[in-house]
Amino acid sequence: MSRLDGPVPFRGGGFAPRDRAWAAAATLIGVVALWQAGASAGVIPTLFLPAPVSIARALWALTVSGELWKHLSASLIRLAVGWTVGTLFGIGMGLAVGLWSVLRSPGMALVSALFPIPKIALVPLFIIWFGIGEGSKLATLAFGVFFPTVIATAGGVDNVPRGLIRMGQSFGLSHAAIVRKIVLPAALPAILSGFRVTSSIAIVLLVAAEMIGAERGIGAFVLSAGNLYDTDNLLAGIVVLSVLGLAVSWVIGRLERLFLAWRA
Amino acid sequence: MNTGLRLTVDGVGHHYGGMQALSGISLVAEPGEVMVLVGPSGCGKSTLLGIMGGMLAPTEGTVRCVGEIPPDCLNPLTYVFQDFSLLPWRTVAGNVALVLEDRLSRADCSARVAEVLALTGLTEFARAWPRQLSGGMRQRVGIARALAVRPACLLLDEPLSALDAQTRDLLLEEFAALITQAGTTTVYVTHNLAEAVRLGHQIVVLSRRPGQVREVLRVDRPLAGRGAADPDLVALEQCLWRMIRDDAAVAERERIDVAS
Incomplete structure (x- = not known):
């Protein structure tokens, strides 16, 4: 028989990870600093991976010359239009599938059949349908955004607590009012x-679509720089895409704070 | 003034698939009175309430409501739910205004929201989110939302069962006062016999499944004078328990059998 004699050991800690903003910033700065140090020391061949300082210089030159804005503005317009169209149709279809039995099975069958197709593979088809201009690029983006939006919206509708809908019915709210x-x-x-x-899918498809038959746009710029072995500008384009992704993520975060304040 | 409806339940039965939940229920909820439905677990109390409120179609029989509807009534048969069913993305005032905002002018809506929030002691919480409230306060919001539509009949489905005992006692007194003041017909489902004797003018005891009316007891005393320690009410509560006890034990055994 064993005997216990002493303070009760604490066993309840852990499993509560916390965000530390300084650690995130320090990691990024550390990686860039190491990269710069490796390039300056000649450990990293700058022909294939230019130093951060060279990329920053290229970015500055592109900004000053107006070249960056020429490409970025074209990409932003495509991204905004393509994503918005795909999102609006996707939310509409997701609500329809989530709310009406008549549309549920046919809608989900179509979505299940078409969603797994890599949308990049459809770019040549869209070029045949909509031409080499903006139409095919916007269609690629909208098509790529549409399906995940349908799935997210229909899933959201499916998970609405039935009790709340029942409450709305018990108060005599109309069908439209319950939806709204x-x-x-x-x-x-x-x-x-x-x-x-x-938004992430849209950026991937944007670059892919711009690499096929576009004169303007970050994707076209990156491809052109790659063809010329201009790795400074190539990496500068990739940095712009990364910042674009972060900016979009920030905007969505603001939207969440605005519309989902009740969850805080 | 009693402005409530008379709800007449005539030969109502209901089955879920092959399971008969209710059979041959005939009752009358009188205007301005509180009818309490009690019985063992699974006897069909909530099913009967759902049928009386038009949320569930009976497989047999009919429910009729007859009476004058006040001109400012926006929803004659109004539910209060056990789980409160508040919209978490709306503030307290927003939840209370849920039905009013589409049916009244903005000024009338604000005035009525302010009135029922004051009535239920929620004025200072008007801008709070439901998640910031205790269970008792959330149920007050549920009551306020129901009273805001000036119902002719209130249907309460175990409204206090999710609350702790102290909050339940406090809210029970408030319920009695609010129901008396509103004068609406009320149908109240509970498994708590103390609540039944404190609130009911008519206490309907249902048998175990399939639920049938086993007894209807009348308590002709004003709600305002009923205290928890009143010997007559304590005796009535014990009488109700004797009626239900055997059925409750059998229902519990049946539940264990189903679970295993």
Whole structure:
């Protein structure tokens, strides 16, 4: 028989990770500093991976010459239009699939069949359908954004607590009022989570579409720099894409704070 | 003034698939009175309330409501839910205004929201989110939302069962006062017999499944004078428990059998 004699050991800590902003910044700065040090010391061949300082210089030159804005503005317009169209149709279809039995099975069958197709593989088809101009690029983006939005929205609608809908019915709210006041707000967290996924997909498809038959746009610029072995500008384009992704993520974060303040 | 409806339940039965939940229920909820439905777990109390409130279609029989509806009534048959069913993305005032905002002018809506928040002691919490409130306060919001539509009949489905005992006692007194003041017909489902004798003018005891009316007891005393220690009410509560005890034990055994 064993005997216990002493203070009760504490066993309840851990499993509560916290964000530390300084650690995130320090990691990024550390990686860039190491990269710069390796390039300056000749450990990293700058022909293939230019030093951060060279990339910054190239970025500055592109900004001053107006070249960066020429490409970035074209990309931003495509991204905004393509993502918005795909999102609006996706939310509409997701709500329809989530709310009406008549559309549920046919809609989900189509989504399940078409969603797994890599959208990049459809770019040549869209060029045949919509021409080499803006139409094919916007269609690629919209098509790529549409399916995940349908899935996120329909999932959000499916997860609306039935009790809340029943409450709305018991108060005599119309079908439209229940959708507007209960279903949509309850599905909003899922829809906004979907935005995070679709914005990333949209940037990937944007670059891919711009690499095929575009004169302007960050994707076209990166491809052109690569063809010329101009790795400074190539990396500068990639940095711009990274910043674009961060900016989009920040905007979605603000939207979440604005519309989902009740969850805080 | 009693402005409530008379709800007449005539030969109502209901089955879920092959399971008969209710059979041959006939009752009358009188205007301005509180009818309490009690019975063992699974006897169909909430099913009957759902049928009385038009949320569930009976497989047999009919429910009729007859009476004058006040001109400012926006929803004659109004529920209060056990789980409060508040919209977490709306503030307290927003939840109370849920139905009013589409049916009244902005000024009338604000005035009515302010009135029921004051009535239920929620004025200072008007801008709070539901997550910031205790269970008792959330149920007050549920009551305020129901009273805001000036119902002719209130249907309460175990409104206090999710709350702790102290909050339950406090809210029970407030319920009695609010129901008396509103004068609406009330149908109240509970498994708590103390609540039944404190609130009911008519206490309907249902048998175990399939639920049938086993007894209807009348308590002709004003709600305002009923205290928890009143010997007559304590005796009535014990009488109710004797009626239900055997059925409750069998229902519990059946539940264990189903679970295993």
